[in-house]
Amino acid sequence: MPSIALYDTTLRDGAQREGVHLTVEDKLRIALRLDTLGVHYIEGGFPASNPRDSVFFEQAARLELKSATLVAFGMTARKQTLPSKDVGLQALAACSAPVVSLAGKAWGIQVERVLETTPAENLRMIFDSIAFLCAAGKRLFFDAEHYFDAYQADSSYALKVLEAAIDAGAEAVVLCDTNGGALPHQVAAITRETLEALKARNSASAQVTVGIHCHNDSGCAVANTLEAVRVGATQVQGTINGYGERAGNADLLIILANLELKLGQELVGAERLRLLTPTANFVAETFTIAPDPYHPYSGSNAFAHKGGIHVSAALRSKGSYEHVSPEQVGNFSHIVVSELAGKAALEAKARELGIALPKEPKKLQELLDTVKERESQGYSYEVADASLALLLKAESGEPASCFKLESFRVLAEKREDGRVMSEATIKVLVDGERHVATGEGNGPVNALDAALRLAIGRFYPQVANLELTDYKVRVLDESGGTDAVTRTVIETTDGTTSWGTVGVSENIIEASWDALVDSITYGLLKTT
Numbered sequence: 001m002p003s004i005a006l007y008d009t010t011l012r013d014g015a016q017r018e019g020v021h022l023t024v025e026d027k028l029r030i031a032l033r034l035d036t037l038g039v040h041y042i043e044g045g046f047p048a049s050n051p052r053d054s055v056f057f058e059q060a061a062r063l064e065l066k067s068a069t070l071v072a073f074g075m076t077a078r079k080q081t082l083p084s085k086d087v088g089l090q091a092l093a094a095c096s097a098p099v100v101s102l103a104g105k106a107w108g109i110q111v112e113r114v115l116e117t118t119p120a121e122n123l124r125m126i127f128d129s130i131a132f133l134c135a136a137g138k139r140l141f142f143d144a145e146h147y148f149d150a151y152q153a154d155s156s157y158a159l160k161v162l163e164a165a166i167d168a169g170a171e172a173v174v175l176c177d178t179n180g181g182a183l184p185h186q187v188a189a190i191t192r193e194t195l196e197a198l199k200a201r202n203s204a205s206a207q208v209t210v211g212i213h214c215h216n217d218s219g220c221a222v223a224n225t226l227e228a229v230r231v232g233a234t235q236v237q238g239t240i241n242g243y244g245e246r247a248g249n250a251d252l253l254i255i256l257a258n259l260e261l262k263l264g265q266e267l268v269g270a271e272r273l274r275l276l277t278p279t280a281n282f283v284a285e286t287f288t289i290a291p292d293p294y295h296p297y298s299g300s301n302a303f304a305h306k307g308g309i310h311v312s313a314a315l316r317s318k319g320s321y322e323h324v325s326p327e328q329v330g331n332f333s334h335i336v337v338s339e340l341a342g343k344a345a346l347e348a349k350a351r352e353l354g355i356a357l358p359k360e361p362k363k364l365q366e367l368l369d370t371v372k373e374r375e376s377q378g379y380s381y382e383v384a385d386a387s388l389a390l391l392l393k394a395e396s397g398e399p400a401s402c403f404k405l406e407s408f409r410v411l412a413e414k415r416e417d418g419r420v421m422s423e424a425t426i427k428v429l430v431d432g433e434r435h436v437a438t439g440e441g442n443g444p445v446n447a448l449d450a451a452l453r454l455a456i457g458r459f460y461p462q463v464a465n466l467e468l469t470d471y472k473v474r475v476l477d478e479s480g481g482t483d484a485v486t487r488t489v490i491e492t493t494d495g496t497t498s499w500g501t502v503g504v505s506e507n508i509i510e511a512s513w514d515a516l517v518d519s520i521t522y523g524l525l526k527t528t
């Protein structure tokens with residue numbers, strides 16, 4: 001067992017970020033990526049608070065997770081309510097997650113003003129709620145909200161709160177900097193004193209896992225977490241890319257990299273640490289947030305060498321320009337991308353997709369150049385494996401298309417009743433035969449999808465099994481100097497697997513068409 005456990009709350013705290021809307025499918029895909037990365041606990045959501053999280057836990061029960069344990073989040077019973085009668089606790093007891101993280105108040109001011117109850121009643125609520133869930137067969141983590149403020153206001157009450165949780169059966173107590181205002185020296189001192197007090201109390205308290213959960217309001221969430229670990233905390237909580245409400249949460253990937261590469265802790269191991277950058281980018285794309293190029297470890301510029309340093313000098317002495325080797329976290333430095341890392345990465349990706357790339361170095365280099373050229377135009381293959389697979393197949397001479405577009409036309413009409421409808425007409429060639437079809441939809445993409453299905457449906461009846469499950473649009477303004485381009489990403493399923501495709505154009509409808517054609521073509525090629 002690793003000595004420090006990684007606890008991810010991207011799907012709950014991270015999803016609190018303003019403007020973010022995750023579907024159940026999004027959450028399931030992120031959970032799988034976190035599991036592949038080697039995260040130990042994945043907090044999936046708050047089953048009592050919203051129906052989408054309940055559905056997530058129903059479906060997540062069928063995920064075959066290799067390293068991670070699913071955790072459900074909830075609150076202590078409402079005052080004057082028996083735990084067995086509390087709907088929130090009932091939902092937690094019934095949910096598929098084996099672990100529950102239960103949040104409770106540790107700060108007197110909150111007990112009085114928010115819960116409107118007495119300190120003694122709060123301790124009883126914590127004890128009874130945890131005992132109820134333990135009796136229901138759950139493993140329990142207790143989140144002590146506002147712990148650092150609470151400890152500074154009244155350390156003996158803050159400790160009593162932890163003790164109530166431990167006495168009721170919690171196997172971990174998590175010190176939460178809920179307001180995110182603490183500074184590293186405060187977190188270090190309070191965490192150390194807390195650990196000492198628990199060790200001195202009894203054997204259950206001495207053995208309890210102490211976790212740390214920081215928000216970034218003072219800009220110190222990662223530093224605070226590392227300080228807590230340095231004095232003995234053994235569970236670190238955070239979110240991918242630090243997503244979260246207000247200024248965000250502690251960035252779990254930065255914490256992971258620092259613990260593995262700087263502090264000699266093994267949490268996921270060297271091999272899986274290389275998934276750090278792809279995981280950061282995948283989650284960014286799924287959140288529909290542009291990855292920050294200047295983000296530590298995972299940013300595309302995190303290891304970019306400043307102009308002026310001669311490339312060969314930088315290559316000769318890479319270590320002196322880089323705090324860690326970018327390959328360790330799955331990133332690369334700009335100077336080597338075109339010669340070394342890019343080719344290796346592409347070959348690895350092609351192997352993963354089951355595509356044999358040309359052997360001749362010249363052909364391979366051309367293919368790499370094509371991929372890079374497309375990436376510079378705005379194509380992002382992080383969540384669009386299917387588009388990359390089609391591109392690699394086409395460039396390697398394998399079949400990569402099912403029909404040829406002659407033309408399409410899309411009309412949008414606002415009607416008297418206020419409805420806006422789109423109509424698309426497309427002309428395609430299938431096996432040399434020309435087909436024309438018209439489709440309607442509530443938007444241009446819907447209408448194009450409907451028309452395309454009609455046009456090719458006679459040749460490819462299996463197109464009826466393909467369903468578009470998600471459609472995301474982002475305007476890329478980072479193209480620098482040129483007109484803004486639009487990137488669309490479409491997610492498609494055939495009921496058993498799903499795949500992502502990408503389209504890029506200055507015109508949103510053309511970008512959507514690109515992604516749509518890849519989505520349908522990939523699905524059809526899978527079955528033929």
Ligand SMILES: [Zn+2]
Nearest residue numbers: 013178213215
């Ligand atoms: Zn939080």
